[in-house]
Amino acid sequence: MMQSDKLDAIVPDRAVWSGIYAISGTLETTLPEVLMPDYASRLEQARWRLLEAVGSGGGDEAGE
Numbered sequence: 001m002m003q004s005d006k007l008d009a010i011v012p013d014r015a016v017w018s019g020i021y022a023i024s025g026t027l028e029t030t031l032p033e034v035l036m037p038d039y040a041s042r043l044e045q046a047r048w049r050l051l052e053a054v055g056s057g058g059g060d061e062a063g064e
Helices: 006-009 014-029 037-053
Strands: none
Touching: 014 037
């Protein structure tokens, strides 16, 4: 779960925090991948796939 000080830096509007926490909690309980030892690596790979899909490649990406 994200700490509120970090969330505040990303989403300054506290009115939306409860929704973010609800979604986060649901994902954590329904996706077993978040508990896998290689989750950080999986997350990074997914992040790069998303960046490539939207065309945000900066040219200095891992995995190229």
